[in-house]
Amino acid sequence: MYSVLFEQVVHTDYGQFDLTWGEEFADGVGFNGIFEQFFKGQVNGLIGASDPAGLYVHFGRRSGGSSLRIILMEERPPDATDDALWEDIVEVSFTLPAGRKLKWSSWAAETSGTLDAILPGTYRLRASEKGRDEGAEGEFTEQLLDWYLLEIWPEPPRPDQILRSMSIDGQYWHRTLGEQHSKP
Template identity: 25%
Template sequence: MDQVDPSQMPPDEATVNEPARTGTALVHAEYHLFQITDPQGPVADDLDTSRTGLVSADGGAIEVATGIHTGDVRVTVESHTRRPAPARGWEEIAEISCHSLSGELLVTPFMDDPADLPSLASQGPGSYRLRVHARGRDRAVDHTTVDEVVESYLIQSWPAAHQDASLLRATDAYGAQVRDQPADDTIVIDREDSLDIRVGRERDILRRAQRGEYS
């Protein structure tokens, strides 16, 4: 995937706007991921993680790929009314579009309740763009225990029409490894399998196991 140089964005697409609604919390990652979900159902069509190496969509949820297999990562969210400038000092930056039915886009551990963070759907139901920044994914790749939090993420959101996923910055080794993996087969999203329903999550785990993702 071609990278997008943030410095080449048109002025109206890289402008610092109003103060964001923000929050920071530790989020538990499992199986190399945490999610962004809507309580009422799917938020995006499936997009393989090999596209950006950082953010993807599976089973109706947005997924953020972590270097650590299992453990806490530090996540900060910023909800904007207009497209903000990408933040500086991050190793990987990627964007993905999504749609919120309920007006709630929540950072969520894979098999747990949403984290104590503000919703990323600041303007209620509708279409949003998510920009995910990552740092520290190479420090504890595949580890299941760490003595301290080594990975940090910043997720910016703003209302925007759907666009293809894009990779803005790619410098860590873990992202390159993920992008080199073959793309998975397309999976049809069943609304009844929405990830807020336990049966949907159980089916998602089974599907992932069949695809060999749990290693």
């Protein structure tokens, strides 16, 4: 079973979408431009999960609208690598502390809201992405070029993983943000 928590076209700038819960992000602004804060110790460069107060979701499209769907699952979904629809798939873990709500926001909190169905606890997030290259190349095009699915389910924490990396844009960010920051 699952619940769709969010399904809309998100207008971003700099490809920024944040999921936050820390008080330091009370104004809705998550990613602050310091990549090391969000990607330290990770191998993937698409979802920054090393900051204890939030996640940085990096879209391929710099500006414009991207389709985003966020689903809360009761348990781990089926193996993502069986679904050829998605070009890039990564997983990260996060902990929503007691007394906090999971908030979402686009760049500079131009749009924001809460995902009230996600209660405090430890979760795994799988980001499946399609169209990163098209989004990066046609960033100011009015039509939809890239799609993102975030599946969230309860699970103990474990290291981030790259399950599939087929887009040139995704591979670039893994090399630039992930692999670089995972080294001691």
